[in-house]
Ligand SMILES: Nc1ncnc2c1ncn2[C@@H]1O[C@H](COP(=O)(O)OP(=O)(O)OP(=O)(O)O)[C@@H](O)[C@H]1O
C-alpha cells in the first residue's frame with residue numbers, strides 16, 4: 001500500500017448518530033498512523049439522502065443537526081451535506097469520487113477557489129504550506145500525490161456487498177480498487193474470511209485496511225431508537241446533545257417534551 005494522504009469517509013443513515021459512529025474514526029486514524037499506512041488528513045461523515053428510504057430514517061435536516069451536536073468536540077471530523085442536497089439517493093462510488101475530486105481540485109487550484117464547508121482543516125493547511133508551483137508539478141498527471149478518499153465502514157456494511165443487487169460489481173471494483181476500504185471490525189468477527197470469499201475484495205485486498213476494535217461497543221442506532229420509543233434512557237450511548245434534540249423534536253416515538261406552554265394550558 002502506498003503511503004499517502006488519506007481522508008476517511010463514512011456513509012450511512014446516522015439516525016441517530018451513536019458514540020460508535022464517532023469511535024470508528026478515532027480507531028481507524030490511530031491504526032493507520034501507528035502502522036504507517038498513510039497520513040489521515042481528515043474525516044468525513046456523509047449522511048444519506050432521505051430517498052434512501054430506510055425504516056426510521058428521519059429527515060436529513062434532523063440527522064445533520066444531530067451530527068453537528070455529536071461532533072462539537074471533534075477537531076477533524078466534518079459533515080458533508082452533499083448527498084442530502086442531491087435530487088435523489090447517490091451511490092457510494094459517486095460520492096467518494098465527488099469528495100475526492102473536490103479536495104484535489106481545491107489543492108491544485110482547479111475550478112472553485114472557495115473551500116466547501118466540509119473541507120478538512122488539514123487540507124486548508126496543506127495548501128498554504130506548499131508553494132503553488134510545486135503543487136502543480138506534484139499533481140500533474142500524478143494522482144498518487146493527491147488525497148485518496150477511502151470508505152470507512154463497519155464489518156456489517158462490508159458484508160452488505162454480498163447482498164444480491166445492492167452494489168454493482170463495477171462500483172465495488174472502483175470503491176475497493178481506486179479508493180480503498182477501512183473496515184472496523186469487532187473482536188470475534190471474521191471479515192478476513194469474507195474478503196477471501198469475494199473475488200473483487202480478494203483481488204484488491206492490499207487496498208483493504210482491517211481495523212480490529214478491541215473495545216467492543218455494540219451500540220447501534222436501532223438500539224437507541226428502541227430505548228427512546230420505550231421512554232427508557234439512552235444516556236451514555238450517544239451525546240447528551242443528541243438525546244436532548246431527539247426529545248425536543250419527538251423523534252423516534254419519544255414522548256413529547258413537557259413545555260411551559262403545555263403547563264399554562266393545563
Ligand atoms: N457497533 C458498531 N461497530 C462497528 N461499526 C458500526 C457499529 N455501528 C455502526 N457501525 C457502522 O457505522 C456506519 C453507519 O451505519 P448506520 O447509520 O447503519 O448505523 P447503525 O448504528 O448500524 O444504524 P442502524 O441500527 O439504523 O442500522 C456503517 O459503516 C456501520 O457499519
Ligand SMILES: NC(=O)c1ccc[n+]([C@@H]2O[C@H](COP(=O)(O)O)[C@@H](O)[C@H]2O)c1
Pocket residue numbers: 011012013014047048052054090091092093157166167168171
Ligand atoms: N450501491 C451503493 O452504492 C450502495 C448500496 C447500498 C448502500 N449504500 C450506502 O451505504 C450506506 C448504508 O447505510 P445504512 O447501513 O444505514 O443502511 C448508505 O450511505 C448508502 O447510501 C450504497
Ligand SMILES: [Zn+2]
Pocket residue numbers: 156
Ligand atoms: Zn446499520
